[in-house]
Amino acid sequence: MISPAITSTRPRAAWTAALPVIAAGALIAYGLTSSGYIATVLGFAAIYGVFCTGLNFFMGYTGQASFGQNAFAALGGYGSAILTDRLGLEPVLAILASMSIAGIVALVVGYPTLRLRGHYLAMATFALGLITYEITIEWTSLTHGYMGYSGIPPLGLFGYELANEKQQLVALVVIALFGVWISNRLRNSRFGRALRAIAGSEAAAAALGINVARYKLAAFVIAALYASVAGSLFAHFIGFISPEVFGTAMVVLSFTMLYLGGIGTTWGPLVGALIASLIPEVLRSTLPGGLKEGQDIVYCAILILILIFVPKGLSSLGSLWQARRSAVREG
Amino acid sequence: MALLNVQGVTKRFGGLVANDSISFAVPEGSLFAVIGPNGAGKTTLFNAISGFFAPTSGRILFDGQDVTGLAQADIAQRGLIRTYQLVQLFKDMTVAENVQVGFHRMTSGNVGAALLRGAGFRRQEEHIREETRSLLTFVGLGNRADVMADTLPYGQQRLLEVARALAAQPRLLLLDEPAAGLNTQETDALADTILRINARGVTVVLIEHDMGLVMKVAQRIAVLDFGRKIAEGTPAEIRSDPAVIAAYLGTEAEHA
Structure with a gap:
């Protein structure tokens, strides 16, 4: 559920706060010292971490369903591709411009859509993703359709480009950590409490004066901004995007990550993105020859086991351990 | 009147x-x-x-x-603040956090304030924490502040709902x-x-x-x-x- 490490007011051991940074540092070091391929996998994980951290505002903190957040990733990705290619914008400016567009679209689409609840909201948002997918295929003059968009410039600032995937990896991890930092600040505030109250009981939230519709919309727009950044980062990191990149598979994968890491927690989305990205790679390199073909099965088995034994996500492991320890102390 | x-x-x-x-x-x-x-x-x-x-x-x-x-x-x-016949607690939040939500009406600041965390924000959060403590003591839940709301026995859940409503003054x-x-x-x-x-x-x-x-x-x-x-x-x-x-x-x- 909610890690006491995040909510507790006690000044808890400093190492808990430093742990994510140390872990991130170790990952960067790992990425930098291994092959470019591993660096690419870790880069993907960081990008998905950004996407899921945003989605967590809407699905975790606020408890609403969105099956269409890939639409905003597509907006970001194509925004970055088109703005750098056609208008020659700097990647950073293209990312910011795409974010603004995604934010405005989320506002306009979210205002009527968020009146729906539960399954209806899920269906409406799902449609949003499908519509965006169709547009990216059909509007060939703008998006190159199925062919996709290639030759997107890598991340950089003021004309200085991050030349290889290892330099980009550092940038991606820093951005992902910044995303989590924002998420943590917002969560533990009047704003974040209002979102979480809506997840708990809309009736009670409204009875305390919380404008439920407005806060839902705010969470939806924030999720869209994160998704747009993730889409842009993907475009600049890989240099190529196509409609498939932002297809329904993205929705399924992000849900897996969200639940794996711990939905509603601050670090869960990033942790989930990392684990879900790394498991297949670890399996590929460690499974003995005969089992290699079955690695998808092993992957799914691991996911199911984690969801059965750690239903609140991997980032809840710490608090589980703590709960057990304090239970022992009290008992 | x-x-x-x-x-x-x-x-x-x-x-x-x-x-x-x-x-x-x-x-x-x-x-x-x-x-x-x-x-x-x-x-x-x-x-x-x-x-x-x-x-x-x-x-x-x-x-x-x-x-x-x-x-x-x-x-x-x-x-004009109400409670519900069937308790409507925020289950994934602690007892203290439930009451903190109640202060929504009497406090201010959203995304910007939460990101910048200026002196005003910190003062307000400190005020909320202190008032939460005194409200929980007022209804007799002073020692349950850090447990999850849904682990309280039913009678205490009702008291928590009252404390939360009182937070909205x-x-x-x-x-x-x-x-x-x-x-x-x-x-x-x-x-x-x-x-x-x-x-x-x-x-x-x-x-x-x-x-x-x-x-x-x-x-x-x-x-x-x-x-x-x-x-x-x-x-x-x-x-x-x-x-x-x-x-x-x-x-x-x-x-x-």
Whole structure:
């Protein structure tokens, strides 16, 4: 559920706060010292971490369903591709411009859509993703359709480009950590409490004066901004995007990550993105020859086991351990 | 002047008249109770007053202003705060966090303030933490602040809901059957808490089944039966009202 490490007011051991940074540092070091391929996998994980951290505002903190957040990733990705290619914008400016567009679209689409609840909201948002997918295929003059968009410039600032995937990896991890930092600040505030109250009981939230519709919309727009950044980062990191990149598979994968890491927690989305990205790679390199073909099965088995034994996500492991320890102390 | 003025409120659900032209006035600072048998329309009345839904006809004046049909959050923002008959806690939050949400109405700042965390933000958070502590102590949950809300026993969940409502600094507090599911001891403690809330200057309107509780705390009582108000008066007057005895107390008296 909610890690006491995040909510507790006690000044808890400093190492808990430093742990994510140390872990991130170790990952960067790992990425930098291994092959470019591993660096690419870790880069993907960081990008998905950004996407899921945003989605967590809407699905975790606020408890609403969105099956269409890939639409905003597509907006970001194509925004970055088109703005750098056609208008020659700097990647950073293209990312910011795409974010603004995604934010405005989320506002306009979210205002009527968020009146729906539960399954209806899920269906409406799902449609949003499908519509965006169709547009990216059909509007060939703008998006190159199925062919996709290639030759997107890598991340950089003021004309200085991050030349290889290892330099980009550092940038991606820093951005992902910044995303989590924002998420943590917002969560533990009047704003974040209002979102979480809506997840708990809309009736009670409204009875305390919380404008439920407005806060839902705010969470939806924030999720869209994160998704747009993730889409842009993907475009600049890989240099190529196509409609498939932002297809329904993205929705399924992000849900897996969200639940794996711990939905509603601050670090869960990033942790989930990392684990879900790394498991297949670890399996590929460690499974003995005969089992290699079955690695998808092993992957799914691991996911199911984690969801059965750690239903609140991997980032809840710490608090589980703590709960057990304090239970022992009290008992 | 009356803080709450209910004027001819009617609520129909299809052919069913749940509230039939109900009127009463609650003076500022008083402790008012609405009683009646199951299905008399008490919760429907609360839902109409608090803006959970709009009444079919009639007017609701709060502090002299017409609030009929306003959104629930807007009515709450004016200081009319309710609790629910079935406790509606924020289950994934701690006891303290539940109360902190209650301060929403009396505090300010959203995304910008949360990101920048200036001096004002930190002062406000500190204020919220202190007030939360004192409110939890006030309802007797001072030592449960850091546990998850849904791990509390039922009686304490009810008290938490009251503490959370108090955090919103209500001018008028609507309590919907706060004693439902409580044992005698807990009910006595609750009666004491309600009296202390009223002593702080909060006007209280109470829906209740537990006659012992109502007779003990209420200054004035309205009785509903089949959606109609059949009597209104002091506890003593209500106790001896023949219409009330026929409709309600006749079957309940031996339990009270």
